Amino acid sequence: MKTVKEVSELTGVSIRTLHHYDQIGLLKPSGVTEAGYRLYDDKALERLHTILLFRELEFPLKEIRQIMESPAFDPTKALEQQIELLEKQYRHIGRLIALASEIQRRGKTAMGFEAFDKSEIEQYKQEARERWGNHEAYQEYVHRQLRKTPEQSEQEGRDVMIYMKNLGDLRHLPPESAEVQQKVKELQQMFTRNFYTCTNEILSCLGEMYVDNTRFQRNIDQECGEGAAEFIRDAIRIYCKQ
Amino acid sequence: MKTVKEVSELTGVSIRTLHHYDQIGLLKPSGVTEAGYRLYDDKALERLHTILLFRELEFPLKEIRQIMESPAFDPTKALEQQIELLEKQYRHIGRLIALASEIQRRGKTAMGFEAFDKSEIEQYKQEARERWGNHEAYQEYVHRQLRKTPEQSEQEGRDVMIYMKNLGDLRHLPPESAEVQQKVKELQQMFTRNFYTCTNEILSCLGEMYVDNTRFQRNIDQECGEGAAEFIRDAIRIYCKQ
DNA sequence: CTTGACTCTGCCGTAACGTAAGGCATTACA
DNA sequence: TGTAATGCCTTACGTTACGGCAGAGTCAAG
Numbered sequence: 443m444k445t446v447k448e449v450s451e452l453t454g455v456s457i458r459t460l461h462h463y464d465q466i467g468l469l470k471p472s473g474v475t476e477a478g479y480r481l482y483d484d485k486a487l488e489r490l491h492t493i494l495l496f497r498e499l500e501f502p503l504k505e506i507r508q509i510m511e512s513p514a515f516d517p518t519k520a521l522e523q524q525i526e527l528l529e530k531q532y533r534h535i536g537r538l539i540a541l542a543s544e545i546q547r548r549g550k551t552a553m554g555f556e557a558f559d560k561s562e563i564e565q566y567k568q569e570a571r572e573r574w575g576n577h578e579a580y581q582e583y584v585h586r587q588l589r590k591t592p593e594q595s596e597q598e599g600r601d602v603m604i605y606m607k608n609l610g611d612l613r614h615l616p617p618e619s620a621e622v623q624q625k626v627k628e629l630q631q632m633f634t635r636n637f638y639t640c641t642n643e644i645l646s647c648l649g650e651m652y653v654d655n656t657r658f659q660r661n662i663d664q665e666c667g668e669g670a671a672e673f674i675r676d677a678i679r680i681y682c683k684q
Numbered sequence: 685m686k687t688v689k690e691v692s693e694l695t696g697v698s699i700r701t702l703h704h705y706d707q708i709g710l711l712k713p714s715g716v717t718e719a720g721y722r723l724y725d726d727k728a729l730e731r732l733h734t735i736l737l738f739r740e741l742e743f744p745l746k747e748i749r750q751i752m753e754s755p756a757f758d759p760t761k762a763l764e765q766q767i768e769l770l771e772k773q774y775r776h777i778g779r780l781i782a783l784a785s786e787i788q789r790r791g792k793t794a795m796g797f798e799a800f801d802k803s804e805i806e807q808y809k810q811e812a813r814e815r816w817g818n819h820e821a822y823q824e825y826v827h828r829q830l831r832k833t834p835e836q837s838e839q840e841g842r843d844v845m846i847y848m849k850n851l852g853d854l855r856h857l858p859p860e861s862a863e864v865q866q867k868v869k870e871l872q873q874m875f876t877r878n879f880y881t882c883t884n885e886i887l888s889c890l891g892e893m894y895v896d897n898t899r900f901q902r903n904i905d906q907e908c909g910e911g912a913a914e915f916i917r918d919a920i921r922i923y924c925k926q
Numbered sequence: 927c928t929t930g931a932c933t934c935t936g937c938c939g940t941a942a943c944g945t946a947a948g949g950c951a952t953t954a955c956a
Numbered sequence: 957t958g959t960a961a962t963g964c965c966t967t968a969c970g971t972t973a974c975g976g977c978a979g980a981g982t983c984a985a986g
Contacts, residue, residue, distance in 0.1 A: 447963070457964085462943055477951055478965055495805055499784050503942070518788075525784045532777045535770055542741050542767045543830040546760075560733050577826050584819050588785040656896050689932070699933085704974055719982055720934055745973070 443473065443481040453490055468507050469493060499524055529585060533578060540570040540577075575643070582638040598636050603665055605629050609674055610666030617677035626681040642682040649678030685715065685723040695732055710749050711735060741766055771827060775820060782812040817885070824880035840878050845907055847871050851916050852908030859919035868923040884924040891920030 446457045463469040464480065469490055471480035482490075489510070496506045501524060509517050544566045587595065609625045616622070626645075633640035633648075640648075652658050652671045662671040688699045705711040706722065711732055713722035724732075731752070738748045743766060751759050786808045829837065851867045858864070868887075875882035875890075882890075894900050894913045904913040 445963080456943080458943060458945085461966090466942095475951095479951080480964085491805065499780055521784060521788055525781060525788065528777055528781045528784065532774065532781060535774045535777065538741055539767060539770045539774060539827060540830055542763060542770065543827070546763055546767065547831055547833055563733065563737055573830055580822075585781060585785070588782055588815055589789055591789060654897055654899050656898055656901075659898075687932080698975080700975060701973080703934090708973095717982090721982080722933085739973095 443483055444487070446480050446482075449482050449487065449490070452487070453494065455490070455494070463493070463503075466503065466507070468503055500528065525589075533581065536578065536581065537570065537574060540574040541567060544570040544573070575641075576647075579638045579641065579644050586637060601632065601636065605632050606662060606670070606674065607666045609677065610662070610670035613667065613670055613673040617673060618680050622677050623681055626677050630681075645678055646682040649675040649682075685725055686729070688722050688724075691724050691729065691732070694729070695736065697732070697736070705735070705745075708745065708749070710745055742770065767831075775823065778820065778823065779812065779816060782816040783809060786812040786815070817883075821880045821883070821886050828879060843874065843878065847874050848904060848912070848916065849908045851919065852904070852912030855909065855912055855915040859915060860922045864919050865923055868919050872923075887920055888924040891917040891924075 444452070446460050449455075449460060450457050460469070460480065464471060469486065472483040472486045473481045475481065492510065493506055496509065497503070499521075501509075501520070505520065509520055548566070548569075590598075605625075605628065609622070609629060612619075612622050612625060630640050630642075630645050633645070638644075652662055653675045659671040662674065663669065666674075686694070688702050691697075691702060692699050702711070702722065706713060711728065714725040714728045715723045717723065734752065735748055738751065739745070741763075743751075743762070747762065751762055790808070790811075832840075847867075847870065851864070851871060854861075854864050854867060872882050872884075872887050875887070880886075894904055895917045901913040904916070905911065908916075
């Protein structure tokens with residue numbers, strides 16, 4: 443049985459926070475002395491650790507209580523939602539940084555004193571969006587990857603290769619033919635499903651990379667036949683132009 | 685002269701917010717009717733736009749007031765600080781997402797109901813950090829780049845090439861020689877100064893890329909002499925091993 | 927003159943505590 | 957055993973940027 447101070451020193455939460463959690467019913471002490479001192483046992487400490495974990499993930503305290511009280515409340519789903527929420531914030535802040543940077547970069551003189559007019563701000567926003575676009579796709583990719591198990595990742599790797607092979611097998615056709623272009627489209631859709639929103643711009647970057655990157659090119663040519671990498675790149679180039 | 689409702693509809697801020705801004709002295713109406721109705725003119729609207737810009741960038745209202753009241757308060761510096769703050773938040777949220785994803789990825793069964801113990805949480809954190817590490821360096825890079833003018837970027841590109849050339853010029857020496865290793869160190873320091881915290885791991889990735897990427901290799905060899913790319917990669921490999 | 931739209935000034939509530947203030951309880955030391 | 961030093965309690969206000977009332981006055985139209 444530990445007093446508030448001991449718990450506080452053990453876990454790093456303030457005494458006031460313990461009072462608060464008691465007050466809102468999130469963490470009741472295991473017992474109280476006749477003088478009204480709060481006493482916590484090991485089970486309470488464990489509960490506190492769980493609370494702190496959720497708190498770190500920026501769950502609101504109310505929700506933490508619900509999660510821990512009713513087993514009906516699905517923690518898996520809650521976690522999923524929370525991740526979505528965090529990702530929203532993350533993107534939002536990213537855009538803010540881009541906007542602020544844009545102002546800093548261009549407005550060194552204008553920043554002097556008075557007002558920006560609205561059109562100017564919109565201009566900043568526009569430019570920030572453009573400079574930020576690619577980055578956001580990458581973010582999405584990383585986050586999606588983080589949530590995958592190694593087996594999932596491996597499976598996806600094979601999937602990609604199948605699509606590449608489908609496309610590479612058509613390299614006797616001209617890259618602008620309808621059939622080839624259809625396959626490019628499917629490739630793009632597959633990327634969007636499995637990795638990130640694959641815009642034409644991104645797809646085009648990927649296409650260039652398949653040739654620019656020695657290892658990629660070697661792999662693709664090995665799996666799909668000599669010259670496949672270049673063929674795929676060309677097909678993508680054409681696809682992205684229209 | 686516009687009433688609160690008109691201003692509200694024009695700018696999207698609530699009437700209550702206008703009241704609030706009046707109350708805290710952030711945006712006083714240009715005039716009031718004898719009945720006490722607030723009236724705003726175009727100058728006030730402009731001021732409001734500026735306020736909204738700073739608000740979007742998550743400046744606290746108090747600070748916005750200070751910035752706009754006293755020209756002594758340096759907006760350039762304030763913007764810089766704000767960006768730093770946003771970046772801190774950004775990294776923080778990124779790590780949270782990594783942590784949450786890690787729990788989701790591994791804890792599907794464990795997530796059931798009860799407590800995590802502390803060691804388990806630390807384990808999650810550790811793994812999340814590892815999976816997140818490279819990503820963070822990239823973030824830093826993007827953010828630093830965003831703030832640079834095109835001329836700055838260009839200058840830096842030339843700087844990099846100078847360092848590369850310094851290193852490439854030593855390719856008659858063995859890559860493990862002290863002189864070469866010293867140059868590698870300088871290269872790493874230069875990256876950290878100009879782009880991002882260049883850990884050994886990242887440096888090593890860069891080294892591999894100089895050979896893996898066809899375009900990079902060609903450029904390096906062209907500028908620094910035949911075989912320079914491979915030599916630099918080897919020198920970096922050795923440097924990173926100790 | 928009434929009606930409906932509009933506006934005003936309070937005041938309470940939010941989230942998660944921080945920071946006192948004022949008053950017992952416990953412990954340490956002389 | 958007295959007293960000082962901690963430790964603990966409760967109560968309550970402060971923080972941020974408003975949202976949402978209530979109750980009352982104001983304005984333009986029919």
